[in-house]
Amino acid sequence: MTTNNLHDALRALPSVEEVLQQPSLKALAPLLPHRVLADCVRTSIDEQRRAIREGGIAESGCASLAENARCRALVHLTPSLRRVINASGVVVHTNLGRSPLAPEAVDAVVDVARGYSTLEYDTAAQRRGSRHDHIEHLVCTLTGAEAAIAVNNNAAAVMMVLREFAAGHGAVVSRGELIEIGGSFRIPDIMALSDARMVEVGTTNKTRLADYAGAIDDDVSMLLKVHPSNYRLIGFTESTPLSELRSLADEVNAERAAADADATPLLVYEDQGSGSLLRLACFGAHAEPTVAESIKGGVDLVSFSGDKLLGGPQAGIIAGRADLIARLKKNPLARALRLDKMTLAALESTLRLYLDPEVALREIPTLRMLSEEAESVRRRAEQLAERLEKIEDLPCAVEVVPEVARAGGGALPMCDIPTYAVKLDLADGLAQACETYLISGRTVPVIGRLKQDALLLDARTLRPDELEEVAEAVAAWCAEGRKGDHRE
Numbered sequence: 001m002t003t004n005n006l007h008d009a010l011r012a013l014p015s016v017e018e019v020l021q022q023p024s025l026k027a028l029a030p031l032l033p034h035r036v037l038a039d040c041v042r043t044s045i046d047e048q049r050r051a052i053r054e055g056g057i058a059e060s061g062c063a064s065l066a067e068n069a070r071c072r073a074l075v076h077l078t079p080s081l082r083r084v085i086n087a088s089g090v091v092v093h094t095n096l097g098r099s100p101l102a103p104e105a106v107d108a109v110v111d112v113a114r115g116y117s118t119l120e121y122d123t124a125a126q127r128r129g130s131r132h133d134h135i136e137h138l139v140c141t142l143t144g145a146e147a148a149i150a151v152n153n154n155a156a157a158v159m160m161v162l163r164e165f166a167a168g169h170g171a172v173v174s175r176g177e178l179i180e181i182g183g184s185f186r187i188p189d190i191m192a193l194s195d196a197r198m199v200e201v202g203t204t205n206k207t208r209l210a211d212y213a214g215a216i217d218d219d220v221s222m223l224l225k226v227h228p229s230n231y232r233l234i235g236f237t238e239s240t241p242l243s244e245l246r247s248l249a250d251e252v253n254a255e256r257a258a259a260d261a262d263a264t265p266l267l268v269y270e271d272q273g274s275g276s277l278l279r280l281a282c283f284g285a286h287a288e289p290t291v292a293e294s295i296k297g298g299v300d301l302v303s304f305s306g307d308k309l310l311g312g313p314q315a316g317i318i319a320g321r322a323d324l325i326a327r328l329k330k331n332p333l334a335r336a337l338r339l340d341k342m343t344l345a346a347l348e349s350t351l352r353l354y355l356d357p358e359v360a361l362r363e364i365p366t367l368r369m370l371s372e373e374a375e376s377v378r379r380r381a382e383q384l385a386e387r388l389e390k391i392e393d394l395p396c397a398v399e400v401v402p403e404v405a406r407a408g409g410g411a412l413p414m415c416d417i418p419t420y421a422v423k424l425d426l427a428d429g430l431a432q433a434c435e436t437y438l439i440s441g442r443t444v445p446v447i448g449r450l451k452q453d454a455l456l457l458d459a460r461t462l463r464p465d466e467l468e469e470v471a472e473a474v475a476a477w478c479a480e481g482r483k484g485d486h487r488e
């Protein structure tokens with residue numbers, strides 16, 4: 001492009017006001033403030049100006065600049081964090097927000113979010129109260145613990161326990177339990193961050209009581225047991241049960257106390273991860289230990305997530321000895337990692353549902369989805385299939401097939417949950433195209449899963465009231481989404 005042409009192209013760029021007059025942008029005027037729309041247009045024009053200067057790209061008209069600006073403006077109108085429909089069959093799907101809340105929990109959140117609340121107000125004493133009180137009695141009732149505290153998530157809970165009781169001391173952990181859970185949570189890193197000296201014992205597959213015993217010097221203040229969550233050792237393996245760690249710690253503490261009344265005590269702490277409050281019959285031998293079993297097994301402290309198998313909001317709950325929990329409440333991290341009122345409301349009402357296990361199984365979506373009979377899931381899959389069969393131009397057969405669902409969230413990794421899915425046998429890459437449309441082309445994305453050339457929509461994680469929406473989304477792909485496929 002010659003210099004003259006370049007100048008001509010730049011000069012030909014329309015003004016912000018001219019672009020704003022385009023019908024596609026005028027249509028957005030009632031939805032967004034003028035200033036915001038004008039900013040979008042300005043950014044589009046700036047980008048075009050740069051492209052002309054750098055690449056000698058010819059000027060583009062008002063209409064295409066308006067379209068570009070409209071896409072920018074639409075981003076302001078669509079919430080980034082929004083609902084999706086989970087047809088993946090993964091119940092505690094971390095990328096999709098883990099556990100949906102029970103209706104009671106949702107109501108409690110709305111109630112405290114709308115107005116003022118008793119967050120830190122003791123109405124009986126008519127003075128300042130503690131936000132910890134809202135859930136503590138429930139956790140104690142449900143687990144047999146003496147005391148409890150809840151913080152931002154279980155990663156925060158582990159961090160806080162290590163920091164308070166193992167900073168500057170040794171913490172003994174089995175090499176078979178030096179786990180990583182999704183991305184940035186790795187036991188050795190959390191140890192380093194909390195200033196605890198990690199004392200690794202045993203081997204990857206076998207760690208015996210003697211390994212722990214041999215590693216305890218005067219400086220060791222904790223025996224840490226970590227639930228391996230998302231992986232399992234199978235075959236030639238051995239791990240040390242909690243009750244044996246308890247006996248070992250009792251012996252060590254007796255010796256230490258005899259030698260020096262002020263000696264650092266040795267604590268037994270378990271990071272349980274998933275946090276089952278109920279032993280679900282449907283998991284059979286795969287069932288995770290419950291928090292109550294840990295307490296009974298003799299831990300001084302145990303921590304677990306609020307939004308995994310518990311089925312509540314994101315939180316980390318620490319339960320155990322009252323004197324230790326009291327120290328945690330005073331740790332500055334308790335302030336930094338504390339829960340807000342909405343989470344506390346959701347957690348309190350979720351925990352309250354557990355007072356009657358039958359109510360918990362019925363009302364808490366995560367528990368209901370995990371424990372639903374396969375036959376009942378099949379009926380829902382059939383209802384979805386019936387709707388899909390009515391779609392004109394669906395380029396494949398619709399079939400209900402037995403499949404395997406997953407608990408997810410690092411829980412019960414070996415447990416195959418029998419489920420039923422609707423299978424759309426879309427050949428020639430169409431399954432992928434359909435999946436892309438359902439995820440990227442919809443305001444409410446529908447997340448299924450691909451298996452070879454088929455798209456599976458698992459009914460276990462679908463609510464009855466979502467079936468129609470899923471069918472509408474697939475119908476929309478047939479009617480409009482596929483036009484996009486042909487353009488390519």
Ligand SMILES: *Cc1c(COP(=O)(O)O)cnc(C)c1O
Pocket residue numbers: 153154155156158181185226227228229230271272273274304305306307315316409410
């Ligand atoms: C999931 C998990 C964590 C982290 O819990 P978040 O609530 O996700 O922070 C820590 N430890 C174990 C064993 C886990 O399974």
